[in-house]
Each structure stands twice: as C-alpha cells, then as structure tokens.
Amino acid sequence: MPELPEVETVRQGLVPAMEGAVIDALEQRRPDLRFPFPAGFAERLTGRTIIGLGRRAKYLLADLDDGALLIMHLGMSGSFRVEDGTIQTPGIFYHPRDKQAAHDHVVFHLSNGKRVVYNDPRRFGFMDLVRRADIATTPHLAGLGIEPVGNAFDGVTLHGLFAGKRTPLKAALLDQRLVAGLGNIYVCEALHMAGLSPERAAGTITAEEAGRLATAIREVLGAAIAAGGSSLRDHRQANGELGYFQHSFRVYDREGEPCPNLACSGVVTRTVQSGRSTFHCLTCQR
DNA sequence: GCTGTAACCTGTCGGC
DNA sequence: TGCCGACAGGTTACAG
Numbered sequence: 456m457p458e459l460p461e462v463e464t465v466r467q468g469l470v471p472a473m474e475g476a477v478i479d480a481l482e483q484r485r486p487d488l489r490f491p492f493p494a495g496f497a498e499r500l501t502g503r504t505i506i507g508l509g510r511r512a513k514y515l516l517a518d519l520d521d522g523a524l525l526i527m528h529l530g531m532s533g534s535f536r537v538e539d540g541t542i543q544t545p546g547i548f549y550h551p552r553d554k555q556a557a558h559d560h561v562v563f564h565l566s567n568g569k570r571v572v573y574n575d576p577r578r579f580g581f582m583d584l585v586r587r588a589d590i591a592t593t594p595h596l597a598g599l600g601i602e603p604v605g606n607a608f609d610g611v612t613l614h615g616l617f618a619g620k621r622t623p624l625k626a627a628l629l630d631q632r633l634v635a636g637l638g639n640i641y642v643c644e645a646l647h648m649a650g651l652s653p654e655r656a657a658g659t660i661t662a663e664e665a666g667r668l669a670t671a672i673r674e675v676l677g678a679a680i681a682a683g684g685s686s687l688r689d690h691r692q693a694n695g696e697l698g699y700f701q702h703s704f705r706v707y708d709r710e711g712e713p714c715p716n717l718a719c720s721g722v723v724t725r726t727v728q729s730g731r732s733t734f735h736c737l738t739c740q741r
Numbered sequence: 742g743c744t745g746t747a748a749c750c751t752g753t754c755g756g757c
Numbered sequence: 758t759g760c761c762g763a764c765a766g767g768t769t770a771c772a773g
Contacts, residue, residue, distance in 0.1 A: 732765085
C-alpha cells in the first residue's frame, strides 16, 4: 500500500490518539514482521509517553519520553486503526470478517482509553526501536534522500540528483536514496503530469524538465494527501475511512483508456520496468 | 559503482 | 464452485 501520502494520512489520523498518551500496555502477537522485533520490544515501550508522532519518507517516527524513537514502516499492506470505548466490536472498520483480525500483530493500549492496532496481512512492514540521538546512523533512515514535500525539494535539486544517471527516470524516482517517499503510483502520475517518459535516462532531463517534474511531484503528493491517500486494496485511514485519490488517477491502472491530457490523442499503455507496472502515454510523455 | 532481478508473505482476481 | 496462476502500493540482497 503505502506511499508517502498514505503514510502522512495515517500519521495525521494517529496523532490525536497517540500524542501525549502513555503506553499502558503493548500486545506483540508474533515475534516478527518483515524483521524480528527488537529484544524486549513490548517491555521497552510499556510505560513510555509518546511525545510526538512524525514522518520521514514512508516511515512513521514516534518520539518517546526516554529518548527512544519508535520506527514503524507499513510495508505493502500495513495499516493502523484506532479503537476506543465507543466501539464495541474489534475490527469494526473492516467488513466483519474474522480472518482480518488474524493479521492484527501489535496493539497499543493507551492511557486515554484508546487502542491503536497495527494490521499487516503480508507482513512486509516492520517496527524498530533506536535512540533518537542515533537517528543519523540508523540503517533505515541514514541513506534516505530528499523529502519531496520539503522546502528544499525543487527542480534544481532534482536536476543535480539525476545528473549523469543512466537509469530510467521511473527507477531513479523510486530510488529512496535520491528522493525518499515516492512509490509506483505517484511516480507514474507525476511523470504523466510533467509529460516525461518513464523510460528516459534520468541524466538526460533538462533543468526546465526537472523543474516541471518537481512541480508535478509536489502537486500529485499534495492532492493525494488532501484526498486521504489512495485506497486500492489495503489502505485505510486510521479512522477506518477509505482514501479517494484513486478516483483522480491520470494513468495508474488505466491501461487502454484515452490519455487524460485533452491535447493528446494517445492511449494509456502498461509496460513493465524492473518487474513493476508502469502506466504512461507513449504520445505525450517524451 | 550501477543496474536489474528475485525474494519476502498473503490476499484478491480472473480464467478455466 | 473450486482450483490455479498472476499480480499487488516496498525494500533489500545479490548477480552481472
């Protein structure tokens, strides 16, 4: 599921429940997700106050009162939901199919009476605990590239990052070491908005094209966050509601449909790059 | 060093 | 209806 807009949407949904709350108890229902939980995970979190909940790229970061940082990644299918005393049926945000509850792997019991439940059927997500002071050397975060919704992200920066790269634009944008937070959907969308081919070598784009691309990335991500993210299969907001940006997709999952660019008579085409679907218009994306 | 591919795990969907 | 294969939004290790 989650690319940057989905993670940001989840973060915004979790803040009211988690910030300022004490973790009274933590249920860790299995020894691992994608990676094993760190030693003493539940014990180390129990009794801690969550000072703030932030985000870096696709990572959720919970600052704790003892100087630790809880790192959470949703992988492909991870989601959080918030339950409170008014909700009598655990899993109410799902269609009431019990098998969903089988994938509730972590439950935070908070001092404000709320429960925050982490569900992840495919278990590609993970959680880790590090010292806040060690954030610069934490393997998950240390190599991340520029934040695409941050102030420093613009065409000049993007042009510099791509200089000399022979890798296709699509792969370069998915490379979290260059730009951190983009995924398959929004790369396809931004490249179409910018009129750039995903197959072009990244190092060949001009400064003007890089500016166009940076603007497109900002616009696509901003619109997606405002729409609550995209709900294709797994993503829900923390309050259980679906995002609806998928209704605004220009090209993603629209193979065979007319190009949404009104000045173009092309058709959306699906190709495979690095084993992943790419949707683009062969006519107006150059 | 750079690039592409496979693998991780499970659910869903389409075809037969 | 049931079975099977393809595919899925991320990340990382490894081979070339």
